Amino acid sequence: EVQLVESGGGLVQPGRSLRLSCAASGFTFDDYAMHWVRQAPGKGLEWVSGISWNSGSIGYADSVKGRFTISRDNAKNSLYLQTNSLRVEDTALYYCAKDSDLEYSSGWLDYWGQGTLVTVSS
């Protein structure tokens, strides 16, 4: 059974940082691209970042480019999102999602975690 478990969220002041993690199990992690997708309270889904199976291709939404960094450790079956210079508008539930393909740019998101909540507030 595929499982994706996010952690690392919390309450943080504007300008500070958080590192989100996603622990994957139930599939061969290094055969698939992975993504972070977020959802602000009461709002729709927003793609944040994607990473290919070998970290060779990485992409970001314009809203987080230069502030967030996605990475993965295939030996640990883990995905990460380093979030720096956090803003109030980054407040959201952050989902980890598995891609159907090796590359992050052309597949579909077939499994999702339950999310970790990031709240940015002074």
Place this chain on the structure above:
Amino acid sequence: DIQMTQSPSSLSASVGDRLTISCRASQSIRRYLNWYQQKPGKAPKLLIYDASSLQSGVPSRFSGSGSGTDFTLTISSLQPEDFATYYCQQSYSTPIAFGQGTRLEI
């Protein structure tokens, strides 16, 4: 960047109804269109990929069609568990983009 626009934004329907949700891309995305269902407090669930392929385990009352810029999700006979929010998503080019969602209410 490609923009995805869904219509309607919300919809009221009854059990047994047939309904269609539309999704339009700002430029051609061929058939790189996926549909997700999200229930309150839950993670999104993949329903349809590549415009018309049914994800394993998804009931056959769900179907998708379209290519280029115009796509539809059809539910042939609404069941109580189908009342949720539905999102389309393009995977033709980066940045990946979701539609704004269609909320389906009883």
